[in-house]
């Protein structure tokens with residue numbers, strides 16, 4: 001409750017201060033809720049300005065989240081946030097306000113819902129388009145158990161472009177279970193949303209019946225709110241009446257799928273949302289409640305540029321938090337998911353890739369580029385601008401992206417699909433069935449491979465070397481610098497079959513690490529440093545730290561050979577066997593799971609190639625376990641993937 005006006009220590013968040021649990025929210029007057037929304041926005045802006053995070057999406061859902069906790073009985077009732085990047089207000093309202101200061105930091109609150117973090121988080125998310133399936137599963141479980149709580153999924157219009165969301169909606173309509181999908185429509189994915197569905201949603205909003213409906217609802221609320229208390233007419237009735245008028249028009253796609261369609265509603269009118277939700281949650285069937293929101297709501301720079309402010313970077317911990325006015329400059333190191341802006345003077349790997357591909361496409365008219373709603377993050381924005389007719393943003397649809405690439409390849413083009421490693425996991429069957437088995441010359445640019453930092457376990461790309469190497473006919477390579485990336489793209493464009501080039505989040509080294517004149521040859525590694533005590537084998541981004549460690553070892557009197565293997569498939573078995581025969585001590589270093597990647601490939605090679613010979617083998621990589629959120633540097637240090645860790649592992653191996 002507001003504090004005494006005269007108080008010297010007047011809090012800027014008087015309403016929020018009084019809310020330890022979401023149930024306390026219900027005791028607030030409805031007319032105070034817009035003020036509460038402002039207080040929450042202030043908290044989000046303040047913390048994100050320091051810690052980085054998904055600003056625009058979270059600012060857009062504040063009223064919705066207040067309304068959900070106002071109407072529903074959480075945690076008994078369940079809310080599943082799609083992707084989960086928009087859930088900051090939910091965290092603040094569910095007993096985590098103090099910890100919100102630690103958002104995305106090592107040991108702090110996750111930037112996504114996490115069941116281990118709070119019993120108010122009902123499903124772990126991070127990847128898009130899972131919420132409706134999970135909510136439907138929970139609704140079925142509820143009915144089987146004879147319970148009656150509400151299950152709600154909060155789904156973005158971007159997430160609706162994902163196949164899983166559509167599969168789930170199709171099934172949900174048929175099952176006729178009571179459950180609620182709230183479609184949070186802000187017309188944006190990270191970039192402007194794409195596709196026929198997006199256009200369809202816009203159409204729903206411009207229908208004459210909806211425009212009249214808005215007027216009616218607005219008029220009604222103005223008449224009865226805020227003061228009288230007794231005067232709030234039955235909101236559900238009004239909404240239903242108005243919705244009936246909409247229903248005299250041809251039915252919506254959602255109704256055809258078996259949902260009751262309600263809306264669209266103004267997603268920033270908290271009283272309207274409360275009335276609509278209250279009505280919607282009483283219906284004993286699948287309901288789709290369509291709300292219109294503004295990404296970045298309440299913070300002008302983000303409202304005006306929601307793409308840039310989808311995610312903002314962290315500030316160095318030594319600095320004091322920025323004021324909201326200073327925030328626009330705070331984009332130096334964006335979250336892994338968002339931007340490809342370089343962290344040092346050097347280019348990011350994403351930008352190096354985008355620039356190389358754009359240059360090559362000037363001459364090579366076969367090159368086409370595909371992005372699954374990540375043209376900015378993957379460095380493809382320049383390509384998309386320059387060659388719109390050869391550019392395809394398919395929406396959040398990685399499976400479709402891969403099979404569409406297969407089709408383009410079949411038609412004589414050289415499609416390059418740039419997809420983050422962890423999102424590519426979705427398309428494994430398409431990679432096998434549609435690309436590998438037909439040996440089609442699709443090129444995958446696998447971005448954010450390895451550790452990603454603050455986005456944490458859902459976003460690490462630690463599996464791709466292991467799963468890509470299973471695919472017959474694939475050439476799988478990892479550049480360690482911009483020049484190597486460029487020449488690997490050249491190589492990929494000459495191949496008759498599929499290939500993948502995997503590289504990490506972050507900047508490229510300032511200089512090439514492998515002499516650029518040694519152009520990549522499929523299946524051939526390069527020895528960069530001779531040594532007699534042990535051999536360190538690596539590929540891709542760890543090479544810089546490996547070379548530094550070899551220098552440290554030399555200063556310590558240890559002579560290490562360093563091999564840049566470049567390819568995990570085809571694999572340079574001959575070179576690895578030579579190394580093992582020479583030094584008998586092998587250390588592998590990779591930013592991939594220790595299972596099935598470089599360590600696994602070297603183990604298989606040695607077991608088959610040097611049976612009975614004794615050698616010592618040790619591998620450093622990502623563990624068979626979750627790697628918690630932290631800075632990339634901290635994650636690397638704790639896994640021994642920095643120069644010091646490699647130095648220490650080498651000494652242990654020799655001990």
Ligand SMILES: Cc1ncc(C[n+]2csc(CCOP(=O)(O)OP(=O)(O)O)c2C)c(N)n1
Pocket residue numbers: 057060082083085086126127128155156157158159160184186188189190295337372373374396398423426
């Ligand atoms: C499978 C997958 N692909 C890509 C992403 C990257 N991503 C995160 S949020 C987002 C846009 C989501 O748009 P929408 O659902 O409309 O939510 P909004 O941010 O607009 O609230 C994308 C593409 C992801 N999280 N998961």
